[in-house]
Amino acid sequence: MINILVVDDSRVIRKLILNILNDENFHCIEAENGIDALEKLVIKNVDLIITDLNMPQMSGLELVKTIRSSEVYNKIPVIILTTEKNRQEQENCLDAGVNIYLIKPLSPEELETNINNLLKKY
Amino acid sequence: MNDFIKSEMQEFVNDFLIESKELIENIDNDIISLEKEPDDDNCLNNIFRAIHTIKGTSSFMGLEKITNFSHELESVLNLLRNKQITLNDQIMDIVLESIDLIKVLLQDVENGFCSDIDTSLCKVKLTEIINNDSSNYNKSNMADSQKNTDQAAENNLENKKDGIDIKSNAQEYKKIGEILVEEKHISKEDVDDALYKQALDPKIGEILVDEGKISENTLKKALQKQKKPETQPESTMRVEVKRLDDLMNNVSELVLARNRLMQISKYFENLLENNNITVKLSELANNFDILTSDMHASLMKVRMIPINKLFNKFPRMVRDLAKNTNKEIELAVFGDDTELDKSIVEELNDPMLHLIRNAVDHGIESPQERISKGKPAKGTITISAYQKSNSIIIDVKDDGKGIDAKKVLEKALEKKIISQEEAKSATNSKIYQLIFAPGFSTAKKVSDISGRGVGMDVVKTNIEKLRGTISTSSELDKGTTISLKIPVTLEIMQALIVESYDQSFAVPLTSITNVLSLNEDDIETIREKEVLHMKDYVLSLVRLENIFNIDVSEKKKKEFVIILDSSESKIGLIVTGIIGKEEIVIKTLDSHICNSRYISGATILGNGLVSLVIDVAELLKFVLEKDI
Numbered sequence: 001m002i003n004i005l006v007v008d009d010s011r012v013i014r015k016l017i018l019n020i021l022n023d024e025n026f027h028c029i030e031a032e033n034g035i036d037a038l039e040k041l042v043i044k045n046v047d048l049i050i051t052d053l054n055m056p057q058m059s060g061l062e063l064v065k066t067i068r069s070s071e072v073y074n075k076i077p078v079i080i081l082t083t084e085k086n087r088q089e090q091e092n093c094l095d096a097g098v099n100i101y102l103i104k105p106l107s108p109e110e111l112e113t114n115i116n117n118l119l120k121k122y
Numbered sequence: 123m124n125d126f127i128k129s130e131m132q133e134f135v136n137d138f139l140i141e142s143k144e145l146i147e148n149i150d151n152d153i154i155s156l157e158k159e160p161d162d163d164n165c166l167n168n169i170f171r172a173i174h175t176i177k178g179t180s181s182f183m184g185l186e187k188i189t190n191f192s193h194e195l196e197s198v199l200n201l202l203r204n205k206q207i208t209l210n211d212q213i214m215d216i217v218l219e220s221i222d223l224i225k226v227l228l229q230d231v232e233n234g235f236c237s238d239i240d241t242s243l244c245k246v247k248l249t250e251i252i253n254n255d256s257s258n259y260n261k262s263n264m265a266d267s268q269k270n271t272d273q274a275a276e277n278n279l280e281n282k283k284d285g286i287d288i289k290s291n292a293q294e295y296k297k298i299g300e301i302l303v304e305e306k307h308i309s310k311e312d313v314d315d316a317l318y319k320q321a322l323d324p325k326i327g328e329i330l331v332d333e334g335k336i337s338e339n340t341l342k343k344a345l346q347k348q349k350k351p352e353t354q355p356e357s358t359m360r361v362e363v364k365r366l367d368d369l370m371n372n373v374s375e376l377v378l379a380r381n382r383l384m385q386i387s388k389y390f391e392n393l394l395e396n397n398n399i400t401v402k403l404s405e406l407a408n409n410f411d412i413l414t415s416d417m418h419a420s421l422m423k424v425r426m427i428p429i430n431k432l433f434n435k436f437p438r439m440v441r442d443l444a445k446n447t448n449k450e451i452e453l454a455v456f457g458d459d460t461e462l463d464k465s466i467v468e469e470l471n472d473p474m475l476h477l478i479r480n481a482v483d484h485g486i487e488s489p490q491e492r493i494s495k496g497k498p499a500k501g502t503i504t505i506s507a508y509q510k511s512n513s514i515i516i517d518v519k520d521d522g523k524g525i526d527a528k529k530v531l532e533k534a535l536e537k538k539i540i541s542q543e544e545a546k547s548a549t550n551s552k553i554y555q556l557i558f559a560p561g562f563s564t565a566k567k568v569s570d571i572s573g574r575g576v577g578m579d580v581v582k583t584n585i586e587k588l589r590g591t592i593s594t595s596s597e598l599d600k601g602t603t604i605s606l607k608i609p610v611t612l613e614i615m616q617a618l619i620v621e622s623y624d625q626s627f628a629v630p631l632t633s634i635t636n637v638l639s640l641n642e643d644d645i646e647t648i649r650e651k652e653v654l655h656m657k658d659y660v661l662s663l664v665r666l667e668n669i670f671n672i673d674v675s676e677k678k679k680k681e682f683v684i685i686l687d688s689s690e691s692k693i694g695l696i697v698t699g700i701i702g703k704e705e706i707v708i709k710t711l712d713s714h715i716c717n718s719r720y721i722s723g724a725t726i727l728g729n730g731l732v733s734l735v736i737d738v739a740e741l742l743k744f745v746l747e748k749d750i
Binding site: 010039058066082083 | 179635680701702
């Protein structure tokens with residue numbers, strides 16, 4: 001069983017992602033923003049993080065920076081799933097240690113392929 | 123599309139509608155605040171984020187019209203956020219118009235049809251702003267499209283009305299035949315018979331009267347009864363508050379035990395992977411987690427009482443005070459159904475009394491004075507309460523003479539509350555804060571209502587005891603608004619656990635606006651103080667290790683800044699690590715254990731260690747004092 005932490009401030013987006021992934025061999029944990037995600041990391045084993053960028057209190061980029069600087073969680077692969085098409089933002093994310101940058105909306109197949117490819121590497 | 127996918131999609135669309143409506147409702151409040159304070163980045167960010175979320179989610183749903191339109195609006199908001207354009211009335215109007223249009227579009231989705239609203243006109247206006255071409259902007263266009271939106275909104279409203287009526291007819295209203303049978307005026311057969319005839323003529327009551335089965339009077343009574351559906355009597359019971367308090371204490375302990383259990387379960391999961399017992403333990407822990415949260419939430423609901431228990435006293439009080447002072451005052455109360463923890467409502471009693479007395483005594487002018495200023499003779503005091511995320515906001519607003527910053531300053535100097543030097547650089551918002559200083563009173567004559575110079579000081583201490591904040595805004599001859607922000611509950615709260623050189627602290631989540639990771643060269647020094655340049659302001663920084671004199675043997679490389687916000691100011695708190703978010707239970711500490719004013723108590727973390735809880739209000743005060 002692969003545990004995936006889904007971070008998005010939209011309840012609907014989280015539910016959609018959960019719906020896509022629950023068909024597969026995944027178990028999803030939800031978080032509303034970066035700080036919430038940090039809480040979930042403490043109490044749950046997480047194999048992969050899918051996060052939005054623009055969120056209240058702690059953004060996706062800050063979440064990535066925080067976990068990349070942590071000794072415990074720095075190896076967890078991260079997928080950004082956002083509507084932000086800005087080039088600079090993409091580069092900032094990749095510099096901070098994001099593994100894959102995906103732009104919403106995308107097909108369920110695309111998301112699954114990307115997750116599976118990423119998990120193969122780790 | 124097969125039916126299964128269809129119904130599943132419908133569920134998502136419904137969720138989307140609920141979420142978007144909540145977001146739009148919050149935006150409405152933010153826009154009102156933004157109109158008052160155009161520089162409020164927080165409001166702008168909230169609006170931006172809400173539109174961003176609607177855009178993102180609608181794109182998933184394939185609701186292209188909403189996606190495209192909100193994209194344009196988002197771009198404009200982004201320009202505002204980045205200060206590439208400044209907010210003026212014209213842009214504000216277009217933003218408001220756009221938000222109304224999104225409401226209509228959402229309503230369309232809900233109704234399941236596409237009305238012919240034209241988004242293009244409004245979109246052109248947005249694009250014009252984006253292209254910085256708003257000077258060519260045609261006024262008549264605006265009026266036209268406003269009409270369009272209004273018309274569409276109206277149409278929708280009508281549709282909706284029909285929808286509700288039909289629904290309630292079927293669900294809530296008893297059928298007239300049923301009522302008549304129940305009251306034994308006629309038999310069921312008579313009704314069936316009449317129902318058959320009703321297929322030809324739709325009014326069953328009239329048929330029955332015509333056939334002489336019931337009198338016209340009986341029909342009238344039954345019809346009246348039909349209009350008023352029977353209401354179930356409320357089933358409530360009285361419970362001693364102490365019992366609830368005891369229960370709350372136990373639940374608080376349960377929350378702590380839950381946190382601990384979750385971490386132990388995770389520890390075993392890591393230690394013994396795929397072990398049968400570990401899996402069972404983890405399942406149990408998850409169950410325990412959900413049950414504890416549910417239990418806490420339901421107990422919270424039990425303890426909540428509507429704030430009108432407090433507000434109900436005010437109309438009479440204002441009337442009496444107005445009479446005593448020979449003033450004419452109208453009191454308007456909004457949001458009195460807002461709910462708060464019982465203990466908080468009780469604690470709010472004194473501060474609210476003082477604020478209202480003050481508004482009557484110092485705010486509203488005498489009728490003659492008001493008329494000479496061109497204002498209506500009758501003054502208005504407005505009290506409104508509403509919830510904003512985890513806090514309740516209570517505004518006390520009067521349309522009186524406003525706070526005279528000059529007079530306040532003179533008085534403060536006279537009473538030696540501030541020094542000459544400080545007075546020179548004091549801004550309006552700092553001057554307003556002086557009103558809450560101990561021993562301050564500007565009333566020339568001490569009246570028996572207020573003006574003894576203790577009131578506002580008490581207000582501030584009481585609100586801070588509730589971990590709340592006060593902000594004041596005022597305009598001369600226009601009026602004053604005093605705004606209280608109070609957390610919904612006291613005992614259990616969400617906190618961010620941070621670390622400063624191996625010592626952990628808990629920071630209440632309600633006061634955190636942002637968390638950033640720092641690079642060493644981000645920090646600059648101005649007049650020997652560390653600051654951080656943000657997009658459009660300078661943030662003063664304080665180091666947690668300096669405040670608590672923590673031993674810094676080896677400087678840590680990685681640092682984070684937590685941006686704390688009260689209504690008056692913002693500061694950045696530098697910490698060396700972020701551990702995570704946790705639900706904590708505050709235990710107050712005796713003064714012989716802890717005498718630091720920046721600590722509001724202690725809590726036990728999930729890992730079993732004790733962590734100190736930072737008193738953000740006190741900390742901000744400390745930094746502000748240093749600043750003056």
